[in-house]
Amino acid sequence: MDTEHIANITAEHAKRLLAEDSLIPPPTSWAGAGGTLLGTEHAVALATRSEISPTAAEALWRPLVEHRLDVRLAGSDPGARLGELLDAWEPHVRECPRGEWDTAAIVVRPSRDTAGTEELIRRGFAPGRVIAVRPADRLGGGPPAVPGVRIRRAEWRDRPTAVRLLLELLRYDAQFGLVTPRDAAERVVTEQVDRELAQREPQLWIAELYGEPLGIAQLQLPPASDWVRGQVSAGRVGYLTSLNVAEQARSTGVGTALAEHAHQVFDEAGAEVVLLHHALASPRSTPFWYAQGYRPLWTYWYRRPAVR
Numbered sequence: 001m002d003t004e005h006i007a008n009i010t011a012e013h014a015k016r017l018l019a020e021d022s023l024i025p026p027p028t029s030w031a032g033a034g035g036t037l038l039g040t041e042h043a044v045a046l047a048t049r050s051e052i053s054p055t056a057a058e059a060l061w062r063p064l065v066e067h068r069l070d071v072r073l074a075g076s077d078p079g080a081r082l083g084e085l086l087d088a089w090e091p092h093v094r095e096c097p098r099g100e101w102d103t104a105a106i107v108v109r110p111s112r113d114t115a116g117t118e119e120l121i122r123r124g125f126a127p128g129r130v131i132a133v134r135p136a137d138r139l140g141g142g143p144p145a146v147p148g149v150r151i152r153r154a155e156w157r158d159r160p161t162a163v164r165l166l167l168e169l170l171r172y173d174a175q176f177g178l179v180t181p182r183d184a185a186e187r188v189v190t191e192q193v194d195r196e197l198a199q200r201e202p203q204l205w206i207a208e209l210y211g212e213p214l215g216i217a218q219l220q221l222p223p224a225s226d227w228v229r230g231q232v233s234a235g236r237v238g239y240l241t242s243l244n245v246a247e248q249a250r251s252t253g254v255g256t257a258l259a260e261h262a263h264q265v266f267d268e269a270g271a272e273v274v275l276l277h278h279a280l281a282s283p284r285s286t287p288f289w290y291a292q293g294y295r296p297l298w299t300y301w302y303r304r305p306a307v308r
């Protein structure tokens with residue numbers, strides 16, 4: 001496949017996406033990216049495979065083996081073109097053992113690029129995770145603030161509470177099939193908390209009610225959030241890493257108080273947008289974030305296990 005063919009399809013794909021969503025950045029170059037190029041007259045894709053160790057920090061959030069397809073669609077029927085690319089990809093995915101839970105086939109698409117959604121469903125994919133975006137000036141709603149709730153920066157004495165609340169979040173999210181319980185979870189989370197607490201101004205915030213810690217929010221400001229900057233067409237990008245409210249305190253406004261505080265911190269840091277990942281199937285996080293002024297930017301379509 002020649003580079004001119006790829007460039008022409010990419011340009012048409014980018015134009016189509018820009019019309020749908022001005023916050024989606026132009027597609028990145030595949031030069032030197034590795035993987036296998038797949039293509040037809042009006043569509044191209046890059047198929048990649050990655051594998052990580054179960055003790056790696058990322059293993060908490062992803063299957064160990066991931067096959068990913070990055071697609072670019074042109075022509076008058078982009079949905080049909082996506083179907084053809086998915087079929088061309090299938091033999092590559094089939095190297096995974098049938099039924100192996102720690103594998104997934106993943107297609108990450110701009111949420112508003114809905115062409116070909118049916119083709120994904122037909123082949124066993126489901127929308128699992130979203131990167132949601134909130135422009136800085138967006139208003140959010142929520143219940144009135146709980147009287148007595150106080151948000152403060154975490155300190156070393158909060159270490160056990162922070163670890164407990166973040167592990168509780170992992171356990172809650174594991175229900176939705178994309179977070180995998182791992183033996184290394186407590187060690188990984190403790191290391192993350194320690195790294196954060198060692199900062200001069202830790203971006204770890206505790207919500208407490210009359211001295212009892214009930215919730216936690218973990219934030220990344222630029223440059224710590226720069227790893228996610230390429231996902232959105234904006235200059236300064238903040239990332240909301242985690243938010244959890246203790247089970248007994250949910251639905252009482254503590255989450256809203258933490259989110260409002262986080263947005264204030266992002267505003268002060270000059271973030272133009274804030275991004276976060278959340279599980280679409282979560283009956284808690286999905287409605288919560290959309291009430292707080294977020295909306296879907298990228299949708300991760302999963303088939304897990306990769307081969308059934």
Ligand SMILES: CC(C)(COP(=O)(O)OP(=O)(O)OC[C@H]1O[C@@H](n2cnc3c(N)ncnc32)[C@H](O)[C@@H]1OP(=O)(O)O)[C@@H](O)C(=O)NCCC(=O)NCCS
Nearest residue numbers: 141142143243244245250251252253254255256278284285
């Ligand atoms: C998601 C989560 C952080 C939200 O925190 P929370 O403290 O439960 O949320 P709040 O009480 O501030 O807000 C939710 C409530 O506000 C209500 N609400 C939303 N918009 C409102 C508005 N405009 N006016 C009045 N009430 C409103 C909702 O109806 C909801 O109440 P309900 O559950 O009785 O329907 C929390 O539920 C949680 O920790 N869930 C598990 C972990 C998780 O999913 N974390 C996010 C990971 S990405």
